[in-house]
Amino acid sequence: MTEPRPTTVRLQKMSWAFTESAVLFGAIEVGFFTAVDRAGGSAEAIAADLGISLANTQRMIVALLTVGLIERDGEGFRNAPDVERFLVRDKPSYAGAWIHWFHHRWGEWGKLGQRLADPEPGEVMGHYDDSFTVEHARSYHQATASVGMGAARKFLREVDLLGRRKILDLGGGSGAYSIQAAKQYPEITAVVLDLPEVVVVAREFATEHEVAERVSAEACDFTADPFPGGADVIMMNSNLPMYSAEVIRSVVQKAFDALEPGGEMHICGEMVNEDWNGPLIPVMCAVHGALDHSTALPHTPSDCIGYFEDAGFRDVRVREFIPDILQHISGRKPG
Ligand SMILES: C[S@@+](CC[C@H](N)C(=O)[O-])C[C@H]1O[C@@H](n2cnc3c(N)ncnc32)[C@H](O)[C@@H]1O
Numbered sequence: 001m002t003e004p005r006p007t008t009v010r011l012q013k014m015s016w017a018f019t020e021s022a023v024l025f026g027a028i029e030v031g032f033f034t035a036v037d038r039a040g041g042s043a044e045a046i047a048a049d050l051g052i053s054l055a056n057t058q059r060m061i062v063a064l065l066t067v068g069l070i071e072r073d074g075e076g077f078r079n080a081p082d083v084e085r086f087l088v089r090d091k092p093s094y095a096g097a098w099i100h101w102f103h104h105r106w107g108e109w110g111k112l113g114q115r116l117a118d119p120e121p122g123e124v125m126g127h128y129d130d131s132f133t134v135e136h137a138r139s140y141h142q143a144t145a146s147v148g149m150g151a152a153r154k155f156l157r158e159v160d161l162l163g164r165r166k167i168l169d170l171g172g173g174s175g176a177y178s179i180q181a182a183k184q185y186p187e188i189t190a191v192v193l194d195l196p197e198v199v200v201v202a203r204e205f206a207t208e209h210e211v212a213e214r215v216s217a218e219a220c221d222f223t224a225d226p227f228p229g230g231a232d233v234i235m236m237n238s239n240l241p242m243y244s245a246e247v248i249r250s251v252v253q254k255a256f257d258a259l260e261p262g263g264e265m266h267i268c269g270e271m272v273n274e275d276w277n278g279p280l281i282p283v284m285c286a287v288h289g290a291l292d293h294s295t296a297l298p299h300t301p302s303d304c305i306g307y308f309e310d311a312g313f314r315d316v317r318v319r320e321f322i323p324d325i326l327q328h329i330s331g332r333k334p335g
Contacts, residue, residue, distance in 0.1 A: 020067050030050055046061070137200070137201045164264075167233040167235065182211040229260075234266075236265075241296055241297075245297065266328065270327075308329060
C-alpha cells in the first residue's frame with residue numbers, strides 16, 4: 001500500500017481558519033445568538049429581530065451551522081448548548097466580553113510574519129507597555145472576570161483552603177480568585193498584587209463583591225518587586241505563558257521564600273504538552289511573545305515541576321484544571 005499523495009486541501013482549509021474567528025466575533029457583535037434564542041423559528045424571524053438583511057442572516061446561518069455554533073431545530077434554529085449558556089446577552093453566565101476579547105489582536109496577528117524577523121528585545125513585561133491605562137485594565141478585567149469568577153469557584157471546589165489565613169494573588173487581575181476565596185472563607189484575607197492600573201480595578205471588584213475589607217490590592221511588578229510576608233497561600237493564575245522560564249523560575253523562588261512554613265503555592269497556567277504539539281491556546285499564548293516583544297515562551301508540566309521542586313516545594317502535583325487551557329500546579333513549603 002502506498003501512502004496517499006498529499007493534497008493542498010488541509011493547507012487551504014487552514015488558510016481560511018481565520019474566517020471561523022471572524023464569524024464568531026461578528027455574531028457576538030450583532031447579538032446573533034441572542035436573536036436565535038429569542039426568535040430562532042426561521043431565518044426571517046432572526047433577520048427581523050436583528051434588523052439586518054435576510055441575505056446576511058442566511059450567510060451567517062450557513063456559517064454558524066457549519067462551525068457548530070447553532071443547530072437545526074425543526075424548521076428553525078437553536079444555539080449549541082455552550083453558546084446558549086455563554087453567548088446569549090443578559091444571561092448571568094454571559095461571557096461574550098471574554099470570548100470576543102482577542103478580536104482586538106486581529107491586526108497584530110496579521111503581522112506575525114513581519115514580527116518574526118524582529119530582533120528579540122525580550123524586555124517588555126507580559127503584554128503590557130506604556131500605553132496600558134486604567135480604562136484598558138477595566139475593560140480587560142470585565143472580560144477576564146466573566147470567566148474568571150467561575151474558574152475561581154471551580155478552583156475552590158478542588159483546593160481546600162480551610163485554616164489558611166492570607167493569600168497573595170500575583171497578577172490577580174480582577175481579584176477573582178481572592179474574592180471567591182474571601183466569600184467562601186470568612187477568616188481569609190487576600191492581597192492582589194498587580195500593575196498600578198489594575199490595582200484600581202481590583203479594588204472596584206472587591207467593593208462590588210462586598211469583600212473590600214478583606215481583599216486589598218497593591219501595586220507590584222511580580223518579576224521585580226519583593227513580596228510582602230505573612231502569606232500561607234500564594235497563587236499566580238493565567239500568567240505563565242507571558243514569561244520565560246527564567247522569569248517564572250525566579251517568581252516561584254521568591255514566592256517560596258516569602259511563604260510561611262507549611263504554606264502552599266498554586267499556579268493555574270497555560271501549559272503546553274510535553275512534546276510541544278498543543279493544546280492550541282497555550283501554544284498561541286506563547287506565540288504572542290513574538291507580537292509583543294515579550295519574554296513569552298512555552299512551559300510544559302515537567303518544566304513547571306522543575307521550577308517548583310528547584311525552589312524547594314514538596315508534594316508538587318500537576319492536574320488538569322480547564323481542559324486544553326489551564327493546568328494547575330501546586331506545591332507545599334515544608335513546615
Ligand atoms: C490574564 S490576567 C489573569 C488575572 C487573574 N489571575 C485571573 O486568573 O483571573 C493576568 C494579570 O497579570 C497581571 N500581570 C502581568 N504581568 C505582571 C507583573 N509582572 N506584575 C504584576 N502583575 C502582572 C496583569 O496585569 C493581569 O492583571
